[in-house]
Amino acid sequence: MNETPPGVVDLLGVLAYAELTAFLRLAEDAALLAPSLTDRAALGDVAAAEYGHFRLLRDRLASLGVDSEEAMAPFVDAIDAWHEQTKPSDWYEALVKAYVGTGIAGDFYREAARHADPSVTELVEEVLADEVRSAFTVDRVRAAIEQDPRLSGRLALWARRMVGEALSQGQRLAAARPDLAVLLVEPGSEDLAEIGRLFARLTEAHGKRMSALGLTPGP
Template identity: 45%
Template sequence: MSSSPADTARYNRFVADLFGMMAYGELSAFERFSADARHSPTLHDRAVLGRIAVVEFRHYELVSSRLASMNIDAEDAMLPFQAAVDYFHSRTRPGDWFESLMKAYVIDTVSADFYRAISQYVDAATRELIEQIQDSEATTEVLRERLKGALADDPRLASRLALWGRRLLGEALTQAQRVSYEHAFLASLIGGEDNAAAKELVSGLISGLAGNHSRRMTQLGLTG
């Protein structure tokens, strides 16, 4: 059965919002990794994070190009999400290098989980771009191994980083809920006015993100 013009318009707004949020997320990640690289304890770490920053900027360019192909200005698409993302980062400023690593790891993995969950509801072309952007296992592995190395070198970091990881997750989940509701983000995806269905989708999504995070913290030897 074909979609109505209203349904098509609603879905297109959702995709534009999705790409706007992704674009600003990737641009912010580029800035964050660039800053962290400058404060790296070793030249090797600086090079590793610099390389990740380059990848993030390439992702930003991919999303911007897709927006351009939709005749949407990337800045216009990103602006509605700038305040919320910046607020999140202002509330989660790392205290040192190790907290920066944990923040990068948590944001990288939780964001990937979020977009992969969303991708099951979108068209094939949109799903392909999401998968291309979120295919970050190499980045995830680098951050994971660096965290494992830091914890092995100084086991006293475990309790502090476990607490920091829980705070980061809480802030990230709050952010996901806020964006979903303030921008009617997921409601636009599943049919517009069905608030109960939107809340159920958000609830299931948040639960899945929390569960995945907990398993990853356990793999690091931390309490998630």
């Protein structure tokens, strides 16, 4: 425990709670918003994968001598607030949130993991792998937009809201947890320059997700 940098414990803790809540919210969306049993089962599979990721993080924390409950506790309010502020009103908003909103939040964690121990970086990359979620959401959203092009504008606005809320959440977490914030900046670099590069990478990744969905990234 003493040899584990506090920022790494924070990173694993915030990611563990993010994965746990993703599982719970996706399962809820599958039950309440899915238009068919096939869609319900498919989103349920995504939720199950998120729970598997949570277990990996919980086990890694335990191997470090860290209680997962204590590691997650500082991030509960912020992540719960983000979910409440971005509660989808229909099936397609739920899909966009699962792909775009969760995606940009994951980009923050990837950036932090770049400056951690290689074993931590590898675990974070495994946990944030989104091939299943990507294939599922992209196929369904693109098909829906082809059927009703008017859906594109509404979902693009919703996606931009996801990003705004995720970035605000990331800034609040970084301000509240300085050890986690340190992982976001390359040691020895000029902070402002590195932060600029960080946001450029986040913006680029977001643009790729929007394009994959057939949506305009917007300003």
